Amino acid sequence: MAAKEYICKRTFIGRIPHGSDLLNSLTEFVREKRIKLGRLQMIGAVEKAVAGLYDSEAEKYENFVFDKPMEVLSLIGNVSLKDGQPFIHAHITLGDEKGQSFGGHLMEGTIVFAAEFIIEEFEGEDLERIFDKTTGLALWDI
Ligand code: ZN
Numbered sequence: 001m002a003a004k005e006y007i008c009k010r011t012f013i014g015r016i017p018h019g020s021d022l023l024n025s026l027t028e029f030v031r032e033k034r035i036k037l038g039r040l041q042m043i044g045a046v047e048k049a050v051a052g053l054y055d056s057e058a059e060k061y062e063n064f065v066f067d068k069p070m071e072v073l074s075l076i077g078n079v080s081l082k083d084g085q086p087f088i089h090a091h092i093t094l095g096d097e098k099g100q101s102f103g104g105h106l107m108e109g110t111i112v113f114a115a116e117f118i119i120e121e122f123e124g125e126d127l128e129r130i131f132d133k134t135t136g137l138a139l140w141d142i
Helices: 020-031
Strands: 008-017 038-055 060-066 071-084 085-095 099-108 112-122 128-131 138-140
Touching: 008 020, 020 038, 020 071, 020 099, 020 112, 038 085, 060 099, 071 099, 071 112
Parallel strands: 071 128
Antiparallel strands: 008 112, 038 060, 038 071, 038 099, 038 112, 071 085, 085 099, 128 138
């Protein structure tokens, strides 16, 4: 295992406007606030959602489109640096009208109905994502 130690700094609690793209809104927020490292959580509802599954053979994401209103039962993620810019990696769990759950890696195209988020910022050494040959992913340089 590899890890670095950080101190909690600022905490932001907020709402994302109705009709916004969820991932783009979160990315804009962390860039505007210069949050280079942190964690996030969000609950609420979406009008539609796009989530992905990483295909390790093809080394790319396969997207699922959920083209209907769903609850966001849970969204968790982190903020770190990629190409020198704050970058969000988040996973979303969605619930439908039968109480069934679906989800995956949060993608652009997920439209907010209502969203309440909490972002905690950490202070310490920068944490940058770098290309990892084994997985084909941009992983933390720890
Ligand atoms: Zn992911």
